[in-house]
Amino acid sequence: MSKQRPAFVRYLYCLAGIAFLVYSTYIVFILVMHIWHHAPHSEAHADSLSKEDRLYQEMLKGVDAQNAGLAYKDIGEIHKLYDFHKNEAKAVTDSKNLCVSCHGDVPHDKKKEIRAFLNMHAYFMACETCHIKSETPGDHRYVWYNKVTGDEKSSIDTGFFLEDTPYKLMPLNRGGEEPRIFDTKAMVKYVGEFKNKVGEMVPAAKSASLKVIHRPMSSLENSVKCNECHNSNINEAYLPLREIGYNDRRMAQIVGNEVAGMIDRYKEFYIPSFLKPSEEK
Amino acid sequence: MRIFFLFTIMAAGILFGTLSAHASSIVPDDENCMMCHKYPGLSRVSDEGYLRQFYVDSDRYAHSVHTKVKCTGCHVDIKEIPHKEAKIVDCSTECHITMGDSAKPFSHSKIVEELKGSIHNVDNEHVNARIAEDFPTCTDCHSNPTYRFITDDVRDVHDARTQDKIFQKCSVCHDQDASYKYYFNHVTHRIKNLSASEDVVKTCSKCHSRDDMAEKHKLKNAASTYLDTFHGKAVEFGMENAPTCIDCHVRDGQSVHKILSHKSPDSATYVENRYKSCEGEGCHANTTREFGLIRMHVVIDKDLYPVEFWVALAFTVLTLGVFFLLQGLMVLELIRIMFPNLSFRRKRNG
Numbered sequence A: 001m002s003k004q005r006p007a008f009v010r011y012l013y014c015l016a017g018i019a020f021l022v023y024s025t026y027i028v029f030i031l032v033m034h035i036w037h038h039a040p041h042s043e044a045h046a047d048s049l050s051k052e053d054r055l056y057q058e059m060l061k062g063v064d065a066q067n068a069g070l071a072y073k074d075i076g077e078i079h080k081l082y083d084f085h086k087n088e089a090k091a092v093t094d095s096k097n098l099c100v101s102c103h104g105d106v107p108h109d110k111k112k113e114i115r116a117f118l119n120m121h122a123y124f125m126a127c128e129t130c131h132i133k134s135e136t137p138g139d140h141r142y143v144w145y146n147k148v149t150g151d152e153k154s155s156i157d158t159g160f161f162l163e164d165t166p167y168k169l170m171p172l173n174r175g176g177e178e179p180r181i182f183d184t185k186a187m188v189k190y191v192g193e194f195k196n197k198v199g200e201m202v203p204a205a206k207s208a209s210l211k212v213i214h215r216p217m218s219s220l221e222n223s224v225k226c227n228e229c230h231n232s233n234i235n236e237a238y239l240p241l242r243e244i245g246y247n248d249r250r251m252a253q254i255v256g257n258e259v260a261g262m263i264d265r266y267k268e269f270y271i272p273s274f275l276k277p278s279e280e281k
Numbered sequence B: 001m002r003i004f005f006l007f008t009i010m011a012a013g014i015l016f017g018t019l020s021a022h023a024s025s026i027v028p029d030d031e032n033c034m035m036c037h038k039y040p041g042l043s044r045v046s047d048e049g050y051l052r053q054f055y056v057d058s059d060r061y062a063h064s065v066h067t068k069v070k071c072t073g074c075h076v077d078i079k080e081i082p083h084k085e086a087k088i089v090d091c092s093t094e095c096h097i098t099m100g101d102s103a104k105p106f107s108h109s110k111i112v113e114e115l116k117g118s119i120h121n122v123d124n125e126h127v128n129a130r131i132a133e134d135f136p137t138c139t140d141c142h143s144n145p146t147y148r149f150i151t152d153d154v155r156d157v158h159d160a161r162t163q164d165k166i167f168q169k170c171s172v173c174h175d176q177d178a179s180y181k182y183y184f185n186h187v188t189h190r191i192k193n194l195s196a197s198e199d200v201v202k203t204c205s206k207c208h209s210r211d212d213m214a215e216k217h218k219l220k221n222a223a224s225t226y227l228d229t230f231h232g233k234a235v236e237f238g239m240e241n242a243p244t245c246i247d248c249h250v251r252d253g254q255s256v257h258k259i260l261s262h263k264s265p266d267s268a269t270y271v272e273n274r275y276k277s278c279e280g281e282g283c284h285a286n287t288t289r290e291f292g293l294i295r296m297h298v299v300i301d302k303d304l305y306p307v308e309f310w311v312a313l314a315f316t317v318l319t320l321g322v323f324f325l326l327q328g329l330m331v332l333e334l335i336r337i338m339f340p341n342l343s344f345r346r347k348r349n350g
Helices: A004-033 A051-060 A098-103 A115-122 A127-131 A185-200 A203-214 A248-255 A257-270 B002-019 B058-062 B109-116 B151-156 B163-173 B180-187 B197-208 B211-216 B222-227 B230-236 B245-249 B274-278 B306-338
Strands: A140-146 A167-173 B043-045 B051-053
Touching: A004 B306, A051 A098, A051 A185, A098 A127, A098 A185, A115 B043, A127 A167, A185 A203, A248 A257, B109 B163, B197 B211, B197 B222, B197 B230, B197 B245, B222 B230, B245 B274
Parallel strands: none
Antiparallel strands: A140 A167, B043 B051
């Protein structure tokens, strides 16, 4: 035994020595060879498409998808051309919503005049809120879910405006066995399978699957419009503002002249057609 | 008296801040732009696929160098809410603030004029490829920085930024006869070095590190060739005040916006002037014309610079040849220590 121990230590030292020599050779190689390749040190060459973006493009290949949009994934990734105001990336990315998993966090890009406003709302309202309109008032109840953890709350602190909130408003069925109005277990499974298989699918099959996925959506003409919530008559507002946690002061701001009046001004003076879903030709 | 007033405001601010943590992040906004622009989600994807965020972090803006300028001071085309797509801001616009030493409206027009006289203007006679969209505008190099002068930093100021250099900065905007020297002496004792060396290199690298740009404009990849030099390595290893692009390409006393082609006799890099740039403060002493001829942006290219190519090849072979051989021997020796009787020869029976 006593003879074996020094041998074992010797082995260890030798192995450490070999590892050190190989590593130092690697370092010297890098240091010497770096003059031979001109690393561009550039930010401009990076392929900007993420894995999800590529998958989204794959989904739409050959499919006639009129309102598909660009599916921008990362709301913190401001392009440097437009970064004069240097906002520290505060935006919280939604990793829970099924629609966002394909359409991204910045989904609206069609109507020039209001796309930024719509994306601003998409930041704290799930797509389902406007794109799956309840047929009769009171059909839906609402929860605020955490975009990162998925935890649900019946109300959040809405005493101040929702700046960098991690919460998003989500409609649920009030009655019935299935509370989810879109992302039911069956739909989540279906979308998951569709994403896995989309690479091998022919356009017709893709179209059919996309139709199945988007069947619960209201048509764009019948989606919830700005002035259905920002309506000076609070009793007619589509969203039950008080129920989802808004106090009187904040409700007054949402339906007040500043916002509702702005929408009216848009409608009357600037772009009479701005509430219509598609771009005016 | 003023100090007491300031303290009162600060104390009130702290009290107000603790009472309403959210409200403290909002600055007065009498144009009501923040009604919409306070939301981080106010964004869209441009037709080229870039994210444009229209959110303005008012807390940050309040500490930025443009804090006195209202939104419409730069975005002059916006007259009403809601507004249509805003035009690109023209930095030579006269904004609503007045210059400190006169009642004249402030403007960056003097700098815009200087940029027009530089190689960074598409119409400059020495430009190789007249592709207008490749040429920088103000915002390609400048964003809206926050004030960097923090009183706690005063003891860290490096000696290298002398009073002359600071005044040189002031004179970029203000007239020589202006009272900025008065302001300097009375308002601040020290000014922190405005841009760290690596920031300067990073700014120029936005364009000058791109191979596609270099190819289009028949230039070398200036950033990567610079990073191969001792100067570049000093910056990469974090040496304070290491020489950057500006130190060689801007003539002493000139504005950085007026960089000229090396073919222009007024340029800092003109063959007859080059050595003078090397002679700068804290740089090389007693330089001669020949010293200035040492090539800086060297591409290892057999056709372009054959001497450099063969020297580099010889040194690479020599260094790696000697080093690899030595390392190989040492590894073999260690293996021998581990296995003293190891042999690949077949043992003979008997």
